Amino acid sequence: MFTPYKHEPFTDFKVDENRVAFEEALKQVESELGKEYPLIINGERVSTEDKIISRNPSNKEEIIGVVSKADQQLAEKAIVSADEVFQSWRKVDPEERAKILVRAAAIVRRRKHEFSAWLVKEAGKPWKEADADTAEAIDFMEYYARQMVALKDGKVVNSREGELNRYIYTPTGVTVTISPWNFAFAIMAGTTVAPMVTGNTVLLKPASTTPVVSAKFVEVLEQAGMPKGVVNYVPGSGSEVGDYLVDHPKTSLITFTGSRDVGVRLYERAAKVQEGQNHLKRVIVEMGGKDTVVVDKEADLDLAAESIVVSAFGFSGQKCSAGSRAVVHEDVYDEVLEKVAKITKELSVGEPVSRDVYMGPVIDDAAYKKIMGYIDIGKNEGRLVAGGEGDDSKGYFIQPTVFADLDPEARIMQEEIFGPVVAFSKAKDFDHAIDIANNTEYGLTGAVISQNSAHLEKAKHDFHVGNLYFNRNCTGAIVGYQPFGGFKMSGTDSKAGGPDYLILHMQAKTISEMF
Incomplete structure (x- = not known):
C-alpha cells in the first residue's frame, strides 16, 4: 500500500526559486506573530488565564505566540479523556492509523517552508538547520507509518501439530510525551506520532520555549484525520504539570528528550508504583551527550x-x-x-x-x-x-x-x-x-x-x-538510515528512527489456539 521509505530531501537554498519561496514563508509567519493558542483536550480548545509567552531568541522583544498554560486540574481532565479514548483507538486498524501519519506528512511537505520559518523565528534556527528539522519531522511520520504496517501482524513463531501460535504487538496505554526545544519540530513530532501510530493516546507537553510549532503540528494531525482525544496538547510547567502526568497512575508510557538531570529525576519518579496503578510504567529517555x-x-x-x-x-x-x-x-x-x-x-x-x-x-x-x-x-x-x-x-x-x-x-x-x-x-x-x-x-x-x-x-x-x-x-x-540513541547517561538507547523503536511503545502478546 505504501511506497518504500525514502528520506525527505533537504532544500538547496542556492537555487533562487527556493530562496524566494523561503523568504515568502518568513513574511507569512511574521504576519501571524503574537496569536493566541489554546490547549487541546479531547479535541476541545481550552483557553486559560495563565499563559506561556514564546519569544524570538534573536529578538527577545518579538512575541511569537501566546499559549495557554495547563494546570493540574486540566492535566487530570486530559489524562482521563485520553484513557477513555484509548479503549477505542487501540482497536483501530494499524493501517488506518498509519494513513493518518502519511496524510500529515503530505500536509507538512506542502507547507515545508512555513514550518521551517516558524523554527527560524521561535527556535532561532538558521535556514539550513530549520529545513533539516522539518525534513526530519516528515521522515519520522513516513518511516513510522511504514514500520507500523510491517509490525501489524506481529512476528512469526513456531506452531506444533494441532495448535496455532501467534506473537502480536498490542498498544500500551496513555503516553506522556515531553519534548525538547532544540528539535522543536522533529523530535516533538517523532515522539508524538510513534506512540500514536502504535495505538496509544498521547498527552503532548512541549518545551515552554517552543510551544507554537507544537500547536501548529497538532492542528496538522487533526487535518489529517486524527480522532479527538488521541493527541492532547497540554503545555505547562515541568514541576506542576510534567510531574503530575509522570506520576499519574493512568500513565503507561513516558517518552522524554532533554537534560540529564531532568531525565534521571523523571526516571526515578516513573519507577514508583502509585496508588491505583496496576502496571509498571515504561520510560524512553534521551538525555544528552558530551x-x-x-x-x-x-x-x-x-x-x-x-x-x-x-x-x-x-x-x-x-x-x-x-x-x-x-x-x-x-x-x-x-x-x-x-x-x-x-x-x-x-x-x-x-x-x-x-x-x-x-x-x-x-x-x-x-x-x-x-x-x-x-x-x-x-x-x-x-x-x-x-x-x-x-x-x-x-x-x-x-x-x-x-x-x-x-x-x-x-x-x-x-x-x-x-x-x-x-x-x-x-x-x-x-x-x-x-x-x-x-x-x-x-x-x-x-x-x-x-x-x-x-x-x-x-x-x-x-x-x-x-x-x-x-x-x-x-x-x-x-531517520531510517542512522537510528539514533546513546549509551551510559545519554539515555535508554531507544534508537529513534530505527526498526526497533515502535516496539518500545507496545506490549508483546502470545496467542496459542489448540485444534
Whole structure:
C-alpha cells in the first residue's frame, strides 16, 4: 500500500526559486506573530488565564505566540479523556492509523517552508538547520507509518501439530510525551506520532520555549484525520504539570528528550508504583551527550577541521549530538587546531533571516548565562583560540568558541555545555585518544577521522557510543538510515528512527489456539 521509505530531501537554498519561496514563508509567519493558542483536550480548545509567552531568541522583544498554560486540574481532565479514548483507538486498524501519519506528512511537505520559518523565528534556527528539522519531522511520520504496517501482524513463531501460535504487538496505554526545544519540530513530532501510530493516546507537553510549532503540528494531525482525544496538547510547567502526568497512575508510557538531570529525576519518579496503578510504567529517555571528534595522525586534516566545526557549531552547538570535544593526535594537533580556528573566525553569527547566516542565537537568557559561565571556566582551564564573546542586548548571541590544550578531566571537557563551545585535548596515540573519548558519563555520538582501517576497527569495538561515525561529523542522523540513541547517561538507547523503536511503545502478546 505504501511506497518504500525514502528520506525527505533537504532544500538547496542556492537555487533562487527556493530562496524566494523561503523568504515568502518568513513574511507569512511574521504576519501571524503574537496569536493566541489554546490547549487541546479531547479535541476541545481550552483557553486559560495563565499563559506561556514564546519569544524570538534573536529578538527577545518579538512575541511569537501566546499559549495557554495547563494546570493540574486540566492535566487530570486530559489524562482521563485520553484513557477513555484509548479503549477505542487501540482497536483501530494499524493501517488506518498509519494513513493518518502519511496524510500529515503530505500536509507538512506542502507547507515545508512555513514550518521551517516558524523554527527560524521561535527556535532561532538558521535556514539550513530549520529545513533539516522539518525534513526530519516528515521522515519520522513516513518511516513510522511504514514500520507500523510491517509490525501489524506481529512476528512469526513456531506452531506444533494441532495448535496455532501467534506473537502480536498490542498498544500500551496513555503516553506522556515531553519534548525538547532544540528539535522543536522533529523530535516533538517523532515522539508524538510513534506512540500514536502504535495505538496509544498521547498527552503532548512541549518545551515552554517552543510551544507554537507544537500547536501548529497538532492542528496538522487533526487535518489529517486524527480522532479527538488521541493527541492532547497540554503545555505547562515541568514541576506542576510534567510531574503530575509522570506520576499519574493512568500513565503507561513516558517518552522524554532533554537534560540529564531532568531525565534521571523523571526516571526515578516513573519507577514508583502509585496508588491505583496496576502496571509498571515504561520510560524512553534521551538525555544528552558530551561528544567527541577523534582525529588520528593518519587523517585528512581538512576533513577533520570541517567535521569538528560542523559538529560543534551547527545550531549553535545546541544538539545532544554536538561535537563539543576534539581529541587530536599530538603529531597533527597544531595543524588541525589552526585550521579549525581559521574556519571558526569566518563563521557568520546573527539573526537567521537570510540564508547566509551560519549561526543564530542560543535559545534564551538562562542558556546564554550558562554558556557564558562555561566560557569563563574555559578561559581558566585552557587557551582561548577563537570566540569567547557574547551579546545579549537584542538577542542571545554567542560567538563560536574554541579552547585548546585542555586536560581531559577539565570541566569543559566533562560537562554538557549545550552551546557553541569546542574544547581541544591532545592524545599521544590512537589508544590514548579513544580512552579520552570514553572518559565521560555520556555515550551518545562520536566521530573518528582516520585513514587507518585497523584504528577504525578498534573504534568500532572500543569507542562506547550509540552512534559512531567514521570520516564525517558526529551530528545529522537521518531517520531510517542512522537510528539514533546513546549509551551510559545519554539515555535508554531507544534508537529513534530505527526498526526497533515502535516496539518500545507496545506490549508483546502470545496467542496459542489448540485444534
